[in-house]
Amino acid sequence: VSRAWPAPPEWMRLEVAPRRLRRGEAVTVTFTARTDELAARPYELGLACLAHYASTAKTDEVGDFGGRFRADVQALEHAEWHRLTDAALTLALQVPVDAPYSYEGDLLSFYWGVWVRVRERGLRPDAYVPLVVDP
Amino acid sequence: VRLRIDIDAVRVSAGDMIAGDLIVIEGGPARATRAWLELVERVGRRTKAGRVESETVIADGPLAAETVLRFALPLPADAQPDLETDVGMLHWDLVIAVDRPRRPDLVERVTLVVATP
Numbered sequence: 646v647s648r649a650w651p652a653p654p655e656w657m658r659l660e661v662a663p664r665r666l667r668r669g670e671a672v673t674v675t676f677t678a679r680t681d682e683l684a685a686r687p688y689e690l691g692l693a694c695l696a697h698y699a700s701t702a703k704t705d706e707v708g709d710f711g712g713r714f715r716a717d718v719q720a721l722e723h724a725e726w727h728r729l730t731d732a733a734l735t736l737a738l739q740v741p742v743d744a745p746y747s748y749e750g751d752l753l754s755f756y757w758g759v760w761v762r763v764r765e766r767g768l769r770p771d772a773y774v775p776l777v778v779d780p
Numbered sequence: 781v782r783l784r785i786d787i788d789a790v791r792v793s794a795g796d797m798i799a800g801d802l803i804v805i806e807g808g809p810a811r812a813t814r815a816w817l818e819l820v821e822r823v824g825r826r827t828k829a830g831r832v833e834s835e836t837v838i839a840d841g842p843l844a845a846e847t848v849l850r851f852a853l854p855l856p857a858d859a860q861p862d863l864e865t866d867v868g869m870l871h872w873d874l875v876i877a878v879d880r881p882r883r884p885d886l887v888e889r890v891t892l893v894v895a896t897p
Binding site: 668696698699 | 821822827828830860861865866867868870896897
């Protein structure tokens with residue numbers, strides 16, 4: 646299970662291993678960056694599970710769906726964030742045993758990855774490494 | 781047609797055989813009776829089949845009252861375990877469907893409990 650996400654900017658390096666693991670296991674993340682760029686914005690690094698699911702919304706328009714339509718929603722189902730202040734950092738991040746596993750369906754999907762983001766940018770990471778989490 | 785499903789075990793694991801008896805309580809016309817295992821995606825009241833596995837015909841033709849039909853369907857070795865989250869859930873159903881002439885299919889479901897390996 647993977648999605649298209651941005652590669653890290655040239656001043657940042659993100660290494661993650663392993664890329665496939667089971668719930669309860671940990672990934673090792675090695676992060677390096679240029680300090681001047683890192684200091685410019687409040688970056689944070691995290692292991693996150695993004696849920697993508699189908700919802701239903703109402704509309705005043707009466708069309709093929711009789712005033713209802715499908716609205717897809719994205720939300721973080723699990724996230725553990727660490728503020729990035731140092732130019733080099735190595736972390737072990739564990740997938741909880743009761744967290745969702747990777748799954749890509751029609752009504753419901755779960756995407757795991759290691760993110761680097763600025764909190765204010767929400768679900769738009771600056772760097773992303775996809776993971777596959779098996780049950 | 782009225783059916784009862786007796787299933788040997790609902791608590792199962794990936795790779796297990798899902799076996800049981802389909803008991804015909806009231807018979808009637810039918811073209812075929814099929815059984816399969818279905819991974820169900822559930823979000824709110826909406827459901828959709830995420831996977832369909834081990835589909836098999838367990839009876840051809842009309843169903844006579846008091847008939848007992850034995851079924852055994854393998855749950856795949858890579859079957860996802862049950863998952864329940866804030867936004868939705870995944871679970872496996874045993875589905876039995878009777879294809880009836882000039883009437884909608886009669887569909888019965890039993891939700892399995894699939895353990896994490």
